[in-house]
Amino acid sequence: MKHYTHINDLENLQQTVQEALFLKKNELQFESLGKGKTICLLFFNNSLRTRLSTQKAAQNLGLNTIVMNFGNEGWQLEYEDNIIMNQNKAEHVKEAAQVVSQYCDIIAIRAFASLEKKQKDEAELVINNFIKYASVPVVNMESSVGHPLQALADAITLEEHKVNHKPKVVLSWAPHPKALPHAVANSFIDMMHLQDAEFVITHPEGYDLNPEIVKNVTVEYNQEKAFENADFIYVKNWSSYNEYGQVIPQEKDWMITADKMKLTNNGKFMHCLPVRRNVVVADEVIDSENSLVIEQANNRTYSAQIVLKKILEELK
Numbered sequence: 420m421k422h423y424t425h426i427n428d429l430e431n432l433q434q435t436v437q438e439a440l441f442l443k444k445n446e447l448q449f450e451s452l453g454k455g456k457t458i459c460l461l462f463f464n465n466s467l468r469t470r471l472s473t474q475k476a477a478q479n480l481g482l483n484t485i486v487m488n489f490g491n492e493g494w495q496l497e498y499e500d501n502i503i504m505n506q507n508k509a510e511h512v513k514e515a516a517q518v519v520s521q522y523c524d525i526i527a528i529r530a531f532a533s534l535e536k537k538q539k540d541e542a543e544l545v546i547n548n549f550i551k552y553a554s555v556p557v558v559n560m561e562s563s564v565g566h567p568l569q570a571l572a573d574a575i576t577l578e579e580h581k582v583n584h585k586p587k588v589v590l591s592w593a594p595h596p597k598a599l600p601h602a603v604a605n606s607f608i609d610m611m612h613l614q615d616a617e618f619v620i621t622h623p624e625g626y627d628l629n630p631e632i633v634k635n636v637t638v639e640y641n642q643e644k645a646f647e648n649a650d651f652i653y654v655k656n657w658s659s660y661n662e663y664g665q666v667i668p669q670e671k672d673w674m675i676t677a678d679k680m681k682l683t684n685n686g687k688f689m690h691c692l693p694v695r696r697n698v699v700v701a702d703e704v705i706d707s708e709n710s711l712v713i714e715q716a717n718n719r720t721y722s723a724q725i726v727l728k729k730i731l732e733e734l735k
């Protein structure tokens with residue numbers, strides 16, 4: 420695994436989850452592995468969890484960390500080839516990626532979808548150009564299309580809360596005032612393809628995700644029906660994929676409430692955070708004993724740490 424941009428870059432998900440759980444028991448057991456090496460975290464968008472947990476994971480492995488926020492602090496990058504750069508973009512990714520590679524051994528990047536043009540987002544310009552021009556491994560900290568460190572943390576959390584039967588896991592859409600990317604939902608689905616579970620996706624009509632990612636997963640447009648007997652309810656908002664980036668108003672309220680959770684098999688509530696209370700999920704659900712959101716956030720450290728550990732072992 421040179422780069423980590425997709426959950427399938429892991430050779431074996433189940434084994435990686437076990438390795439992450441082993442790390443979690445003693446997070447400093449490989450504290451010398453990254454000694455003398457540096458990771459650069461490049462943020463083109465906001466973050467709380469990804470930023471702190473990836474830094475913590477790096478620190479647990481003895482890596483030095485440099486964090487850079489693009490946006491206001493970095494030069495605006497150009498991604499087009501053969502372009503006359505006489506507008507507002509000061510630097511081409513071709514130089515930028517090679518330059519960053521001079522200062523570090525691993526580059527991690529967060530660059531969300533713009534939600535303006537599907538084709539442009541799906542080309543994954545930022546992460547793919549860094550992979551093309553950088554001379555060091557690249558880690559995806561949420562790109563246009565995926566958030567594989569989140570999906571790995573979710574796999575770890577599912578494993579820790581395993582039930583003694585094949586679990587029913589439901590990915591439910593929930594409302595949000597802003598247009599949000601598809602990345603978290605996509606990577607959760609990619610990860611669930613590798614699990615032995617009954618997996619159902621529920622969302623309003625018009626919110627169908629990319630069929631190439633969903634593949635043969637059951638889609639149930641009736642949220643209550645989908646929730647019946649579920650062991651895990653994984654909640655996320657996303658904007659329309661077909662009407663790309665649009666928010667389609669709903670008559671029915673898709674917010675996750677205690678009444679809806681009563682339809683489940685004492686189901687656990689999961690969300691990657693940040694979450695808008697009483698829009699996406701009612702206080703009574705996120706504050707309940709069945710809410711796993713803080714554990715998911717905690718597992719972001721071990722998800723990042725096991726990925727960085729695998730990359731460092733290959734660098735040696």
Ligand code: AN0
Nearest residue numbers: 599600602603691692693
């Ligand atoms: C982002 C998203 O939905 O992709 C980040 C989630 C980890 N969420 C928001 O922008 C609120």
Ligand code: CP
Nearest residue numbers: 466467468469691692
């Ligand atoms: N879940 C997650 O990636 O959170 P941040 O956007 O705060 O990093």
